[in-house]
Amino acid sequence: MGHRLGDVSAPARLAAPDEGIGPDELALATRNHGLPLEALRHDLTPPGLHYVLTHYDIPYIPDATAWQLTLGGLVRRPLRLDLAGLRAFPQVTTRVTLECAGNGRALLTPRPVSQPWLVEAVGTAEWTGVPLRLLLAEAGIEPGAVDVVFTGADHGVERGVEQDYQRSLSVEDATGGEPEVLVAYAMNGAPLPPQHGHPLRLVVPGWYGMAHVKWLRDVSVVDEPFTGFQQTVAYRLRERPEDPGEPVTRIAPRALLLPPGFPDFMSRTRVVRPGEVPLEGRAWSGRAPVTRVEVSADAGHTWHETVLEPDDGHRWAWRRWRLAWTATPGEHLLSVRATDAEGHSQPLDQSWNRGGFAGNLVQRVPVLCLDVDAPA
Amino acid sequence: MGHRLGDVSAPARLAAPDEGIGPDELALATRNHGLPLEALRHDLTPPGLHYVLTHYDIPYIPDATAWQLTLGGLVRRPLRLDLAGLRAFPQVTTRVTLECAGNGRALLTPRPVSQPWLVEAVGTAEWTGVPLRLLLAEAGIEPGAVDVVFTGADHGVERGVEQDYQRSLSVEDATGGEPEVLVAYAMNGAPLPPQHGHPLRLVVPGWYGMAHVKWLRDVSVVDEPFTGFQQTVAYRLRERPEDPGEPVTRIAPRALLLPPGFPDFMSRTRVVRPGEVPLEGRAWSGRAPVTRVEVSADAGHTWHETVLEPDDGHRWAWRRWRLAWTATPGEHLLSVRATDAEGHSQPLDQSWNRGGFAGNLVQRVPVLCLDVDAPA
Numbered sequence: 001m002g003h004r005l006g007d008v009s010a011p012a013r014l015a016a017p018d019e020g021i022g023p024d025e026l027a028l029a030t031r032n033h034g035l036p037l038e039a040l041r042h043d044l045t046p047p048g049l050h051y052v053l054t055h056y057d058i059p060y061i062p063d064a065t066a067w068q069l070t071l072g073g074l075v076r077r078p079l080r081l082d083l084a085g086l087r088a089f090p091q092v093t094t095r096v097t098l099e100c101a102g103n104g105r106a107l108l109t110p111r112p113v114s115q116p117w118l119v120e121a122v123g124t125a126e127w128t129g130v131p132l133r134l135l136l137a138e139a140g141i142e143p144g145a146v147d148v149v150f151t152g153a154d155h156g157v158e159r160g161v162e163q164d165y166q167r168s169l170s171v172e173d174a175t176g177g178e179p180e181v182l183v184a185y186a187m188n189g190a191p192l193p194p195q196h197g198h199p200l201r202l203v204v205p206g207w208y209g210m211a212h213v214k215w216l217r218d219v220s221v222v223d224e225p226f227t228g229f230q231q232t233v234a235y236r237l238r239e240r241p242e243d244p245g246e247p248v249t250r251i252a253p254r255a256l257l258l259p260p261g262f263p264d265f266m267s268r269t270r271v272v273r274p275g276e277v278p279l280e281g282r283a284w285s286g287r288a289p290v291t292r293v294e295v296s297a298d299a300g301h302t303w304h305e306t307v308l309e310p311d312d313g314h315r316w317a318w319r320r321w322r323l324a325w326t327a328t329p330g331e332h333l334l335s336v337r338a339t340d341a342e343g344h345s346q347p348l349d350q351s352w353n354r355g356g357f358a359g360n361l362v363q364r365v366p367v368l369c370l371d372v373d374a375p376a
Numbered sequence: 377m378g379h380r381l382g383d384v385s386a387p388a389r390l391a392a393p394d395e396g397i398g399p400d401e402l403a404l405a406t407r408n409h410g411l412p413l414e415a416l417r418h419d420l421t422p423p424g425l426h427y428v429l430t431h432y433d434i435p436y437i438p439d440a441t442a443w444q445l446t447l448g449g450l451v452r453r454p455l456r457l458d459l460a461g462l463r464a465f466p467q468v469t470t471r472v473t474l475e476c477a478g479n480g481r482a483l484l485t486p487r488p489v490s491q492p493w494l495v496e497a498v499g500t501a502e503w504t505g506v507p508l509r510l511l512l513a514e515a516g517i518e519p520g521a522v523d524v525v526f527t528g529a530d531h532g533v534e535r536g537v538e539q540d541y542q543r544s545l546s547v548e549d550a551t552g553g554e555p556e557v558l559v560a561y562a563m564n565g566a567p568l569p570p571q572h573g574h575p576l577r578l579v580v581p582g583w584y585g586m587a588h589v590k591w592l593r594d595v596s597v598v599d600e601p602f603t604g605f606q607q608t609v610a611y612r613l614r615e616r617p618e619d620p621g622e623p624v625t626r627i628a629p630r631a632l633l634l635p636p637g638f639p640d641f642m643s644r645t646r647v648v649r650p651g652e653v654p655l656e657g658r659a660w661s662g663r664a665p666v667t668r669v670e671v672s673a674d675a676g677h678t679w680h681e682t683v684l685e686p687d688d689g690h691r692w693a694w695r696r697w698r699l700a701w702t703a704t705p706g707e708h709l710l711s712v713r714a715t716d717a718e719g720h721s722q723p724l725d726q727s728w729n730r731g732g733f734a735g736n737l738v739q740r741v742p743v744l745c746l747d748v749d750a751p752a
Contacts, residue, residue, distance in 0.1 A: 120406055
């Protein structure tokens, strides 16, 4: 008759065939939010339009000056730094496209029951902070170090496990230069908003969002592989519950289309009028630079190469692509797919795993082109 | 065989018994978002945490200096004003709690199919702008004026009707002082974010969100009652489709509880440990000042009066309330309800209308209090 943590958690599960989104998924969907796709027009996503996924509660940190980051474990000189102390280190700004590892989950069959993203769990911002490798060099990593563990201030329970949110990187990834990991204190030139980790977060360019630990309060160097919940239970690519699975790491290539014309409120179907319709959108990959974006206006039967704009030195950010499309009256299904320099491309049919992670199925946008004489 | 607007719109409908949230409702839920309830701690909701509901697309307005507001119709001197012109008028700042008229819709049985809000479609901000009555006085309303119509730049189709978003107020409401309607160009001291109407929106303190027209581009004084879609088809309180219904206007009283303890990721159930648990939250009403907030820890059987903090002169904003609760091991259902000076209170059982508007059913927050010896 005890009252224990396990009582509030249900096991991970898949939705039954034709099971609609349930109350638990809806509660997540009303808290978290995606990028409204029309915001793909902005090079940098304005605050409030960038996707947000919070596992537990957003911590309330009214006084950022009191925040302290500890860096310890297997180091010669443990550090304790406030924001002023962090600002004394060299400052780097990196433009990063951040995507949730669960983006696309709600389109899967069967659907893993969790935050029900469609395609919009993405955003691009400029993050400013200290390269993590400089902090680790200052502390001095001791021989035998294996992983670097990052702890956030967000606290909750997940499948019966009470925890502060924690993730790790290998020492190699944590100290590498490609990408260079940041301990960031600014987003688009302003202090971090509460929902993006105020006052401090990790930024791991090219990696899915789960690696970018928010409300970062501790960095610990450890001498064996980190086995925390978010590393070994969640965020694994597995087909069956008992599989150990592969870790979720870098972002697979994806392109999104800024839906043309105007929408119906409820169906979100797009409406255009006959004639040339400029199409544009963004494409990104955390694995290798995007080299090609194609559009199909006939549900994937034929594909047209788009014009891909230069990255202007922003390797870790999305690139804009453009194509003029001539719309004729009738129903059309627009699709877009990206390919990166390593030859990774987006599938036309879903790949599937139990967590609904790292999917990059091509986006499909239904468009109705009105008759020429349709009433304005 | 024509391709017409009506093809993209489905009629308004109610969900079948036990019908889960569908793809169309989910598409709205991933675009729009509520206030994560832990953000009730903030007097002013930080950008990105305030609720957002956009009917169509968020217009892309890269150059606010080119924006023009026209004010015409039944006036002696039509006006055309840019932001600089508006700033030349006296400036007022008002703290306003804004709530979506559809808040609570997804909890109704049967569920009206639309944006599926639970309880979180709310936020509080300080809006700065010009009192609308000063602009109307400058233009000079002619005799015979009945309504003032507000047109936004957001364009879409809804139930087959292509439209710019439009709403009206009576001349009396538009020129009144209680509340004083604003044409606002700043939110919390900064230019409006894109999703909140950049560069200009209407603010009608005490009214549900549909009245606060965003991306405001035109104000027109008319000599007969406005019959636009959002005034006479949507946003009506009706039991049957054929009823004309009553208009949705001012915000009914509501209190929300900042969920105590910490959450389970998926169920959002709250976990606390035995002992005193400080409870707090906010309460508001657009009808009359909130005079009383009560909390129940036993699913509504008994109620305890909370301490309601003063409004500090912010009549149109939420007020904080507090109560210390002693948690004992076991499952608890916390509820909170507000009463205003006109005696309006929150119902324990749902009221219902086909649009799911203006509901204010009491919030219910399941909490598990662990045993004293439960593992940390």
